[in-house]
Each structure stands twice: as structure tokens, then as C-alpha cells.
Amino acid sequence: MGKDLVLKALRHQEVEDVPWVPFAGVHAGKLKSYTAEEVLRDGDKLVESLLEVNKIYMPDGMPILFDLQVEAEILGCELLWAQENPPSVRSHPLAEEKSIPCRCSIPTKESGRIPIILDAMRRTKKAIGDQTALYGLICGPFTLASHLRGTNIFMDMVQDAQYVKELVEFCSEVCIKISEYYIEAGMDVIAVVDPLVSQVSPKHIEAMLSDGFSAVFDYIRSKNVLSCFFVCGNATRQIEAMCKTNPDGVSVDENVNLLKAKEVTDRYDITLGGNIPLTTTMLLGTQQDNMKAVIDILDNISHNNLIISPGCDMPYNTPIENTVAVAQAVKNPEDARKMLENYTAIIDDIEVDIPDYSKLDKVLVELFTLDPEQCAACTYMVNSVKDIYDEIKDIADYKVYKYYIREDIARTRKMGLTNLPTICINGEPKWVSIIPSKEELIAEIKKYAK
Amino acid sequence: MSINIIMLTGFWGTGKTTLLSAMLDEYKDEKIGVIVNDFGQVCIDGTLIERDGITMRELPNGSIFCACIKDTFLNSLIAMSDKDINYLFIEASGLADPSSMSQILKVISPKTIREYNYVGSICVVDGETFLGYYDLLPALHQQVAYSGVIIVNKVDLIEEDLITKVLNTLTSINPQAAIYVTSYCRVDFREITERLSAPKIPGAESSNTVESRPKTFILSSNEQLPYFGFVNFIQDLSPNAYRIKGFADTTEGNVYVSSVKNHVSISPWDRPVKETKIIVISAVGIRMMSIITGGLKGELSGKLKI
Numbered sequence: 001m002g003k004d005l006v007l008k009a010l011r012h013q014e015v016e017d018v019p020w021v022p023f024a025g026v027h028a029g030k031l032k033s034y035t036a037e038e039v040l041r042d043g044d045k046l047v048e049s050l051l052e053v054n055k056i057y058m059p060d061g062m063p064i065l066f067d068l069q070v071e072a073e074i075l076g077c078e079l080l081w082a083q084e085n086p087p088s089v090r091s092h093p094l095a096e097e098k099s100i101p102c103r104c105s106i107p108t109k110e111s112g113r114i115p116i117i118l119d120a121m122r123r124t125k126k127a128i129g130d131q132t133a134l135y136g137l138i139c140g141p142f143t144l145a146s147h148l149r150g151t152n153i154f155m156d157m158v159q160d161a162q163y164v165k166e167l168v169e170f171c172s173e174v175c176i177k178i179s180e181y182y183i184e185a186g187m188d189v190i191a192v193v194d195p196l197v198s199q200v201s202p203k204h205i206e207a208m209l210s211d212g213f214s215a216v217f218d219y220i221r222s223k224n225v226l227s228c229f230f231v232c233g234n235a236t237r238q239i240e241a242m243c244k245t246n247p248d249g250v251s252v253d254e255n256v257n258l259l260k261a262k263e264v265t266d267r268y269d270i271t272l273g274g275n276i277p278l279t280t281t282m283l284l285g286t287q288q289d290n291m292k293a294v295i296d297i298l299d300n301i302s303h304n305n306l307i308i309s310p311g312c313d314m315p316y317n318t319p320i321e322n323t324v325a326v327a328q329a330v331k332n333p334e335d336a337r338k339m340l341e342n343y344t345a346i347i348d349d350i351e352v353d354i355p356d357y358s359k360l361d362k363v364l365v366e367l368f369t370l371d372p373e374q375c376a377a378c379t380y381m382v383n384s385v386k387d388i389y390d391e392i393k394d395i396a397d398y399k400v401y402k403y404y405i406r407e408d409i410a411r412t413r414k415m416g417l418t419n420l421p422t423i424c425i426n427g428e429p430k431w432v433s434i435i436p437s438k439e440e441l442i443a444e445i446k447k448y449a450k
Numbered sequence: 451m452s453i454n455i456i457m458l459t460g461f462w463g464t465g466k467t468t469l470l471s472a473m474l475d476e477y478k479d480e481k482i483g484v485i486v487n488d489f490g491q492v493c494i495d496g497t498l499i500e501r502d503g504i505t506m507r508e509l510p511n512g513s514i515f516c517a518c519i520k521d522t523f524l525n526s527l528i529a530m531s532d533k534d535i536n537y538l539f540i541e542a543s544g545l546a547d548p549s550s551m552s553q554i555l556k557v558i559s560p561k562t563i564r565e566y567n568y569v570g571s572i573c574v575v576d577g578e579t580f581l582g583y584y585d586l587l588p589a590l591h592q593q594v595a596y597s598g599v600i601i602v603n604k605v606d607l608i609e610e611d612l613i614t615k616v617l618n619t620l621t622s623i624n625p626q627a628a629i630y631v632t633s634y635c636r637v638d639f640r641e642i643t644e645r646l647s648a649p650k651i652p653g654a655e656s657s658n659t660v661e662s663r664p665k666t667f668i669l670s671s672n673e674q675l676p677y678f679g680f681v682n683f684i685q686d687l688s689p690n691a692y693r694i695k696g697f698a699d700t701t702e703g704n705v706y707v708s709s710v711k712n713h714v715s716i717s718p719w720d721r722p723v724k725e726t727k728i729i730v731i732s733a734v735g736i737r738m739m740s741i742i743t744g745g746l747k748g749e750l751s752g753k754l755k756i
Contacts, residue, residue, distance in 0.1 A: 102517070102518050103511075103512070103518070104511075104518045165735070166735075169665065169735050169736040172736050173665070173736065176739070211735060211736055211737045211740075212736050214737070214739075214740045215736040215737065215738075215739035215740055218739055218740045218743040218744070219739055219743065219756060221743065222743045222746060222755075222756055224752075246740075
């Protein structure tokens with residue numbers, strides 16, 4: 001049974017086949033023609049969509065709700081809802097006030113959307129819980145802390161480590177409480193999703209974040225439930241620090257070389273999940289591209305301690321046939337190999353103009369992102385520039401590129417960028433997956449001003 | 451006739467509850483009300499001082515001077531003013547900063563049925579640990595500064611020159627307060643009550659904020675716990691906890707657990723224990739969760755839950 005494959009893989013036991021866990025968050029809604037907002041706010045539509053995911057994609061495990069803003073919304077962040085994306089955080093209650101929220105504000109089972117989520121979990125568990133491992137996703141403590149404090153948290157990490165530690169500890173208490181509710185509602189795996197962890201150095205993770213993450217994973221284990229640590233972005237350097245926080249699994253996206261990551265996770269006997277490229281392959285590729293991505297993983301990575309998944313939450317408009325192709329390739333790799341024999345990947349050949357930066361009147365700051373709305377790291381990187389725009393607008397312009405637009409993909413490739421998000425100044429990559437502080441950013445832009 | 455308020459302050463494990471128990475025995479012929487403020491989500495101290503004829507209210511979940519539960523404290527004071535009592539003892543939680551007490555009584559005075567007379571605050575200090583914590587925790591300064599009487603407790607455990615240092619520090623903070631040096635809170639209760647006075651310095655906003663709350667963890671169980679495994683577990687936690695207290699049902703009978711840093715006391719408890727409940731106040735933040743789960747192995751595995 002598929003569920004056992006996931007449980008065995010996360011318990012580091014030998015498996016007969018590599019398990020397949022599609023992260024159909026808002027994309028689940030597409031299967032029943034519901035918007036992202038509808039599946040994230042309406043329990044009936046959510047459950048109906050999840051049952052469709054289970055039917056069409058043959059998952060061994062699947063998440064119930066992929067929305068990292070659930071906890072932030074309860075703690076006072078305003079959300080901007082979208083039809084094809086999870087909502088984004090529009091206000092940060094601690095942006096101007098460096099304080100720690102009261103413990104009395106920790107969400108209860110009645111807070112915000114928690115009742116809807118718990119009900120959907122119970123109903124899905126009853127319907128398919130015997131055959132499919134169900135994942136309860138919670139927003140990780142560092143991303144939650146940044147939702148509350150905004151981009152200031154990166155400056156706090158430099159100037160006031162104790163504050164960051166205390167805020168992350170509070171957010172870890174929130175994670176523990178939400179985990180408790182989701183475990184009670186029957187979740188087999190709790191995934192702590194913290195995209196922003198890839199944006200800070202391993203040294204900072206260990207100094208300010210690790211205790212909180214370890215507490216959450218140790219709590220989940222004490223309840224006899226399995227845990228995963230999901231990250232997005234180029235987390236190559238951070239994987240070891242993530243492993244040390246003691247999760248059962250780690251899941252990464254296409255920015256990470258899976259083979260190298262597996263060497264690290266195997267040393268800690270932790271299961272690695274990943275990393276079919278979300279946009280180039282799942283959203284914009286062909287069925288063959290998707291099969292090839294799976295076969296490449298299966299042929300190059302050892303099968304023990306491995307789960308095949310998309311890099312992160314699947315884009316809403318991912319063609320259903322592409323995901324079906326992934327499922328087919330995971331379940332029937334030999335058939336997929338035959339179909340791919342005469343296939344070579346189609347490379348986009350779109351013409352894009354790279355400006356002659358030396359002739360521009362103003363400095364050009366270019367933000368190359370996966371998706372500035374959906375990828376939290378990208379959002380914070382874009383905001384770091386927007387926040388200082390008033391101060392630099394006389395000497396600089398900025399542009400945002402999105403890796404789900406074909407022209408932008410071509411531009412990213414032509415610029416030779418291999419990891420996103422990245423900030424370039426006059427064509428030179430300056431920050432790759434790291435969010436600069438306000439002071440650093442302004443100083444760097446001024447260096448290029450005429 | 452007005453109701454006399456006597457407040458007891460002091461860090462966790464200094465001996466406040468021991469003092470309160472002894473005072474309740476001393477004042478057994480009086481009509482007494484008690485407000486017990488505990489830091490964790492459940493009250494342990496209430497069980498320790500429970501006795502017939504006493505009107506008691508338990509206020510868990512943080513300091514009564516913190517915004518989180520200050521309104522509950524004010525409402526309790528108003529409700530208590532209607533009871534047939536002459537004395538109201540308030541045992542504040544370990545990190546309570548009582549500097550706003552006079553203002554609180556002023557604010558509620560239009561709403562109270564009978565008037566309150568704030569006799570003063572008795573601060574209990576652990577001679578062994580006071581100087582170590584004093585630098586770290588600003589609330590301890592305020593507890594001393596706003597007290598009328600200071601009891602330096604547990605002096606049997608320490609050297610003479612440390613006592614002198616503690617006394618010098620206490621006098622520099624509060625030259626007016628009467629200071630008693632003792633062990634096991636052995637003092638003449640009538641005498642200290644007579645010498646007690648309300649703070650002479652002006653009231654201030656309490657420094658208690660939600661931020662100044664250390665992490666607390668509740669461990670519970672409906673099963674009988676293996677005694678030796680349980681004792682070892684508590685001993686392993688104690689160096690990283692400010693305080694551990696509670697009641698447990700073990701294979702050697704019911705026990706009362708009281709640990710202050712490395713001093714662990716597990717003594718027989720002859721009253722029934724419906725459910726094992728232990729509060730751990732962490733001195734190492736959220737990391738205590740990993741220390742607890744790391745210790746819940748072997749024969750305790752699955753028996754004691756967080």
C-alpha cells in the first residue's frame with residue numbers, strides 16, 4: 001500500500017518502490033475548477049479537491065493544505081488573497097514594534113481557519129487515510145517570525161540575536177501547538193515548511209533557529225508521528241544544519257543538487273524528498289520532460305531514504321497531464337524509460353535583449369525570482385528593494401522577473417543564473433538566495449551610480 | 451472593617467509556599483482569603499496550602515502583574531472584597547514584579563465592597579541562588595525594593611561570607627526593610643507582620659511583560675510511573691530548569707516533586723493524586739522540549755506526556 005511506502009521511507013526502512021508525494025496545494029483546486037482562495041477557505045471544496053488528487057495522481061502521501069499564512073493570519077498579519085496562488089502577507093504586526101507576542105495569542109483549535117483545516121483533515125483521513133499518508137503542513141518558526149516582523153528580522157539577526165531567538169522560540173511554541181492539533185486530527189506526517197531557512201547562513205541557523213526547530217521535531221516524535229523539514233531555494237549549504245535539528249525527512253527544491261544533498265542526509269540517516277522542477281518542468285514542460293525528470297532522479301540517486309516530490313507547492317496551473325506523467329514514471333519507470341528513448345529535452349529559444357548596462361542613465365537592480373508572490377524568499381527579496389525604493393529612485397530603477405514566464409526564463413538562462421532568487425546590479429549577481437540588509441543594498445547601488 | 455492584604459513575593463523555589471503554609475497555621479483563628487498565582491497552566495501551590503475554612507482563588511498562566519492576566523487579578527480582588535475575611539494573603543508567582551500593587555488597589559477601590567489595607571509585601575530570598583539570578587532577572591530587584599520584610603532563607607546551605615554579600619546587596623536595594631536570616635522559613639510570623647509596612651517608594655509600572663515569561667512545560671500521565679526511572683528523569687531535567695514541581699503517582703506511592711536548580715526533593719504525599727502533573731519552568735528556553743523528550747525513554751517511554 002502506498003501509505004506504507006511513505007511511512008517506511010521516513011522510518012528509514014527498506015522500500016520496494018520509491019514513494020511519490022505530490023504537493024498539490026492550490027493546484028488541487030484546479031482539478032475541480034475551484035480557485036486557490038476557495039480551496040484554502042472552504043472545507044467542502046478542499047476535501048472534494050483532495051479526493052480528486054488522490055484519484056488522479058495516485059499519491060502515496062499528500063498534504064491537506066499548503067498555505068504558510070494560516071498561522072500568520074491568526075497572529076494579526078493581513079493577507080492579500082489570490083485566485084491562483086496562496087495568499088501573501090501584506091502587513092507585519094511587529095514591523096515597528098520589537099516585541100514578543102503574548103502566549104495567550106497562540107492559536108487554539110477555534111482560531112482563524114484552524115477549524116476548517118481540522119475538519120478537512122478528519123474527513124480526508126476517514127475517506128483515504130488507510131491508503132494514503134496524510135501530511136499536515138505548518139509554517140516553520142523562522143518564516144512565521146519573518147511574517148510577524150517583516151524584513152527587519154534580517155537586520156535583527158545581525159544586531160539583536162537575542163530578540164530573534166526569543167521570537168523564534170515563541171513561533172516554535174505556535175508550531176508545537178498546531179502540530180498537536182493536526183496530530184489529533186489524524187495526520188501521519190507533520191511537515192514544517194520553512195522556505196526562508198535557505199536565506200540565512202548555517203552559522204545563524206545554529207545560533208538562533210536550531211533550538212526551536214529541534215523542539216518542534218522532538219515534540220512530533222514524542223507523539224509517535226513522523227516529521228519533515230521542507231525548504232525552498234538554494235539550501236545546499238544549509239542542509240547539514242537542517243539535518244542536525246533532527247527531523248525524519250528533509251525536502252528540497254530544484255535549486256539543490258539532489259545527489260549531493262543525499263550524501264549529507266544519508267550521513268544523518270534522514271530521508272530526502274524532492275525535487276522535480278516546478279516551473280521549467282511541471283508548469284511549462286512537456287509530459288516527456290516530466291518523465292525524464294523522474295527517471296533522472298531514479299537513475300542517479302540511491303532509493304533508500306528517498307521520496308519523489310515536486311520541489312515545493314505546485315503552481316496552480318500545472319498541466320494535469322504533466323503531473324500524471326510524473327506519477328506514471330514513478331510507478332512504472334520501465335515504461336517511462338522506453339517512451340523517453342528517442343526524446344531530448346526541448347530548450348526554449350526565445351530572443352531576449354540584455355541591456356548594455358554601462359549606457360543606462362540609472363543603475364538597474366534586477367530581481368530574478370521563482371515567483372514573487374508564492375515563494376516567500378522571493379517575496380522578502382523583492383520587498384527588500386521596494387522598501388528602499390524611495391531612497392534610491394533618483395539613481396536607480398528596478399525590475400522583477402518571474403521564472404514562470406517563458407521570456408523571463410530565457411533571460412535568466414542568458415544571464416547565466418542558476419539559483420533563484422538572485423539580485424543583480426547592472427547585470428552582476430550580487431545576492432544569491434541571501435536577502436541583503438537595507439544598508440548593504442543602498443551602499444552597493446550607490447557604488448554603481450554615475 | 452477593612453481587609454488586610456499581605457503579599458508574598460520571591461523567585462521560584464525560595465520557600466514562599468512553605469512560608470504561606472506556616473502563616474496560615476499561625477493565623478488559623480482568623481478569617482483568611484488566599485490568592486495563589488502560579489506561572490504554569492496548572493496550579494500546584496494551591497494543593498499544598500489547601501485547608502478547611504480558607505477562601506482560595508488560583509490564578510495560573512503567568513504573573514498577576516502582567517497584562518495577560520492582570521484583569522483576572524483585579525476581578526479576583528474585587529470578588530474577594532465581598533467575602534467574610536480579615537486577611538488576604540497573595541502568593542505571587544516567581545517572576546512577579548509587584549511595583550504596581552498600590553496603583554492596582556487605588557484603581558479597584560471604587561468597585562470593592564470592603565476597603566483593602568495593604569499591610570505590605572514579604573519577599574523570600576534563596577540565600578544560595580539570589581546573587582546569581584539577581585543580575586539576570588530584573589523582577590527580583592523589584593521584589594526586594596517593594597518589600598517591607600525580607601526573609602533570607604536556606605542559609606543552612608551556605609557559607610557565612612556569602613550571607614554577608616547577600617545582606618549587603620539587599621540593604622543597598624532596600625535600606626528600610628527588616629531582614630530576617632533563617633532556614634525552612636522559621637520566623638516569628640506575628641512579629642514580621644507587625645514590622646511589615648507598605649512600600650515607601652512611589653509605585654511604578656510593573657516590568658512584567660509577556661516577554662519576561664520563561665517557557666513552561668506540563669508533563670502529565672494517567673498511568674502509574676516507575677519510581678526510579680521517574681526520579682532519574684527529574685534529576686536529569688533539574689540543572690536546566692528554574693523550578694520543577696508537581697504531584698506524581700509512582701510505583702512507590704504518591705510523591706510531591708519540588709526541585710530548585712540542582713536541589714531535587716521527591717517526598718511521599720499522603721493525599722490522593724488524581725493525575726500525575728508536573729510543571730517544568732525552563733531556564734534554557736524552548737530547548738527544554740528536546741531535553742524532556744530525550745529523557746522520556748526506556749521505562750518512561752509513552753507513559754509521561756507533554
